[in-house]
Structure formats: structure tokens, C-alpha cells
Amino acid sequence: MMLGKCRQPEQASLLFELMLSDGLTPTVDVxxxxxxVYGKNGLLDKAFSTVDDMKSVSDCKPDVYTYSILINSCTKxxxxxxxxxxxxxxxxLGIGCNTVIYNTLIDGYGxxxxxxxxxxxxxxxxESGSCLPDVFTLNSFLGAYGKCGQIEKMEKWYDEFQLMGIRPDPKTFNILIKSYGKATMYEKMGSVMEFMKKRFFSPTVVTYNIVIEVFGKAGNVEKMDEYFRKMKYQGMKPNSITYCSLVSAYSKAGNMSKVDSILRQVENSDVILDTPFFNCIISAYGRAGDVRKVSxxxxxxxxxxxxPDHITFATMxxxxxxxxxxxxxxxxxxxMITNTENSGTRLIGC
Incomplete structure (x- = not known):
């Protein structure tokens, strides 16, 4: 559905008005x-107003999914x-909280x-008796406490959820690894990876990207390279996030020959590159004073x-x-000014 793909609220609103003018009756999904769209862009008044409009249309009352989006926007x-x-x-309205609503609240508050x-x-x-915590609840708790460095709280809740019978998934381990890495608790980070092996959880591309980023930011290029080699040895395909972390670490270490090497690898691969990757490598050559390469x-x-976005232009x-x-x-x-003005007026692709 076109409306659901729109990211710009003005365009979404225009498309909605066009539907009405064509005599189409909007559904609950529309x-x-x-x-x-309004909620994701922080236009909460318009989001609430739209829900009020829904209530005035027969057979178009907001449902639990509508309210979960509204709640998520408010917490965000x-x-x-x-x-x-x-x-x-x-x-x-007789709409009870289900697991999705509770998880939305928990994730948003976290x-x-x-x-x-x-x-x-x-x-x-x-206490509702009808909704039980699940792995999404677990991951929200661990992510919330881990992100702000409250490691003891994170570990406490991991144990609590284990007692509830909720088992971790690969995302759980990635959250733990990232949290320990951010707190420079590298030994515990390694212990989680060992635990994953024993429980037959294979590290994913995301897992390796996290570890590579952690050691790269810490300036431990040797360890970062070790995990990059392990990643490729296990048949994992590096992506633009992997290469961003590598370029950033090599650049900070002043090792531009390694940055050159990464650029050659990327050029000779089928890796899908994105704006953040280009921003990262443009920044690396910019810091090195190589404006020809930047161009x-x-x-x-x-x-x-x-x-290019505002980061691209600012870096250059x-x-x-x-x-x-x-x-x-x-x-x-x-x-940059022209680019910013034009980005707000594009309709194609919304």
C-alpha cells in the first residue's frame, strides 16, 4: 500500500486526501x-486527531495495532x-492490552x-493473567539496562527471565555482547560467545559486526582484525556496517594503507554500499588530507x-x-542547502 510506504507526513497526508477526493473509503489499515507516518515524525497531535477521525467512521474503529503504534510514538x-x-x-472502547501492547510499553519505556x-x-x-512475557520482553529489558551501562541490573533481569522459563535467542546474546563491550568488559563479552557455542547458537553477521565495532572503537586493531578473519573463515559475508567499523578504526590509527585495502575489497565485491559507508570512508580520507580521493x-x-546527506556535505x-x-x-x-530543500519536496518513492 502506497500510504504505508510514505515517510514524509506531508506526502502521506496529500495521498490520503487524494483517496478521499476519488471517492475511496479508507480502511482501518489505511x-x-x-x-x-505522523507518529514516526513526532506529529503526535495529528496522529491523535487521525485516531479521533477513525472513531467517527463506521466500521473503521481503531484496533489494538493502531493503539500500539500510538503508544510507541509517545514513548519514542x-x-x-x-x-x-x-x-x-x-x-x-473495550480493547484490552495484549502481549504486543505490553511489549510496546516496556520497549518504549526502556x-x-x-x-x-x-x-x-x-x-x-x-498480573493480567492473559499475557505472558516472552523473548521480546526479555530483549527489551536487557537492551534498556545494557545500553545505559547498568550491567548488574541487566544481569539480574537476565536471571529473572530465565527463572520464568524464557529462553534467550541470538538477539539476546548480541545485546549482551554489545553491552559488555560498551562497558569494556571484554572477558564477559568473550564468555557470552563461548556460551553461544556450547548452546549451539552460531554467531551471526550482526554478532561479528558488534565485536568488530567494539574492538575498533577501543583502538584494539589487532583483536578487531582477528574477529574479521574469523568472520570470513566461518563463511560470513561482511556488509557495509562491517567495513564502516574497519575503516573508522584504521583511520583513527592513521593506517591509511589499510583503508585503501578495504576500499579495494569493497570495489571488487558485490557488497551493497550505503550513505553511512561513504560518509565513513570520505571522513577517513578527509582527515588524511586526501581531497582528491574525497572528490x-x-x-x-x-x-x-x-x-549524500548533511553529514556527507559537512565532512567534505x-x-x-x-x-x-x-x-x-x-x-x-x-x-547542501539545495539538497536539503529538494529532499523535502520529492514525491517519488516517498
């Missing part, structure tokens, strides 16, 4: 898609004060670091149909200014 944009209103409205509300929601979930990579972005402007190329930097500044 309205919910519009609520999602730090408006927990609106959630009680949503839950009260759901109760009035990401917003509202830990008391997160734990209260888990208690409500268990070449900028042209390569167009060939690969990767759209900084590189040109550092070399005293003020005229080229000013030209890029103008192109």
Missing part, C-alpha cells in the same frame, strides 16, 4: 498507516504523560530510560545511487577548508 518522543490517556481510551514504568508494565503484564568517492556515491566542507580550498567549500555549502 488510517493506521497514516497514524504511523518522550511523552509518557499521554500513554495513560491512550490506555483509558482503549479500556473505554528506550526512554523510564525504568520504573518499564518494570511496572511487566508487573501489570504478568572521487563523492562521485562514486552518485554512481552507486547513494544520496571540513576537508576542503582544512586544505584552504574555501571556494570549493562554499560551493558545497550551497549544494
Amino acid at each position: 488510517y493506521t498507516a497514516l497514524v504511523s 518522543f518522550n511523552r509518557p504523560d499521554l500513554i495513560e490517556e491512550i490506555l483509558a481510551e482503549m479500556s473505554y 528506550k526512554a530510560e523510564m525504568f520504573e514504568l518499564m518494570e511496572d508494565s511487566l508487573t501489570d503484564m504478568i 572521487e568517492l563523492f562521485l562514486a556515491m552518485k554512481e552507486k545511487k547513494c544520496l 566542507i571540513q576537508a576542503y577548508n582544512a586544505r584552504g580550498m574555501t571556494e570549493a567549500a562554499e560551493d558545497l555549502q550551497k549544494r
Whole structure:
């Protein structure tokens, strides 16, 4: 459905109005898609207004999925004060909280670091008698505490969920590895990987990307290279995220020959490159003062149909200014402004 693919709220709203003008009757799914677009862009007033419109249309009442999107938007944009209103409205309409709603609340509160509300929601979930925590609940708890460095809390809740009979999945282990890595607890990070082997959980590309990023950021290039070799030895195909971490680490270590090597590997592979990768490697050559390579990579972005963003332009402007190329930097500044204006007016692809 086209409306669901739109990312720009103005375009979604226009498409919705066109549907109405053509005499088409929106369904619950269509309205919910519009609520999602508004919610993802922080336009909560419009999202709530759309839900109110749904209630006035026969056979088009908001459902549990509509409200889960609304709740998720409120937590994402730090408006927990609106959630009680949503839950009260759901109760009035006879829509009970299901596992999806509870998990949405728990995940949202966790990401917003509202830990008391997160734990209260888990208690409500268990006491409801009809909804049980699952691996998604587990991962939300571990991710919330791990992300902010509360490792003891993370470990406590891992044990609690084990007692509930909830078993981890590969994502659980990736969360633990990333959390330990961020806290520079490398021994525990390794212990998780050993535990995965014993339980016959194979490391995924995501697992290796996390480990490579952790050691790269820590400046331990030797260890990073070791895991990159292991990744390839096990038949894992590196992706743009892998190469971003490698380029960033080599660049910070001043090892531009390694950056050159990565660029050759990427050029001779079928890896799908994206804007973040180009931003990373443009930044590396920019820091090294190689503006010729910076310009070449900028042209390569167009060939690969990767759209430059404000980070691309800012990185290049900084590189040109550092070399005293003020005229080229000013030209890029103008192109950045034009690019920003145009990105808000594209309709194709929404």
C-alpha cells in the first residue's frame, strides 16, 4: 500500500486526501498507516486527531495495532504523560492490552530510560493473567539496562527471565555482547560467545559486526582484525556496517594503507554500499588530507545511487577548508542547502 510506504507526513497526508477526493473509503489499515507516518515524525497531535477521525467512521474503529503504534510514538518522543490517556481510551472502547501492547510499553519505556514504568508494565503484564512475557520482553529489558551501562541490573533481569522459563535467542546474546563491550568488559563479552557455542547458537553477521565495532572503537586493531578473519573463515559475508567499523578504526590509527585495502575489497565485491559507508570512508580520507580521493568517492556515491546527506556535505566542507580550498567549500555549502530543500519536496518513492 502506497500510504504505508510514505515517510514524509506531508506526502502521506496529500495521498490520503487524494483517496478521499476519488471517492475511496479508507480502511482501518489505511488510517493506521497514516497514524504511523505522523507518529514516526513526532506529529503526535495529528496522529491523535487521525485516531479521533477513525472513531467517527463506521466500521473503521481503531484496533489494538493502531493503539500500539500510538503508544510507541509517545514513548519514542518522550511523552509518557499521554500513554495513560491512550490506555483509558482503549479500556473505554473495550480493547484490552495484549502481549504486543505490553511489549510496546516496556520497549518504549526502556528506550526512554523510564525504568520504573518499564518494570511496572511487566508487573501489570504478568498480573493480567492473559499475557505472558516472552523473548521480546526479555530483549527489551536487557537492551534498556545494557545500553545505559547498568550491567548488574541487566544481569539480574537476565536471571529473572530465565527463572520464568524464557529462553534467550541470538538477539539476546548480541545485546549482551554489545553491552559488555560498551562497558569494556571484554572477558564477559568473550564468555557470552563461548556460551553461544556450547548452546549451539552460531554467531551471526550482526554478532561479528558488534565485536568488530567494539574492538575498533577501543583502538584494539589487532583483536578487531582477528574477529574479521574469523568472520570470513566461518563463511560470513561482511556488509557495509562491517567495513564502516574497519575503516573508522584504521583511520583513527592513521593506517591509511589499510583503508585503501578495504576500499579495494569493497570495489571488487558485490557488497551493497550505503550513505553511512561513504560518509565513513570520505571522513577517513578527509582527515588524511586526501581531497582528491574525497572528490572521487563523492562521485562514486552518485554512481552507486547513494544520496549524500548533511553529514556527507559537512565532512567534505571540513576537508576542503582544512586544505584552504574555501571556494570549493562554499560551493558545497550551497549544494547542501539545495539538497536539503529538494529532499523535502520529492514525491517519488516517498
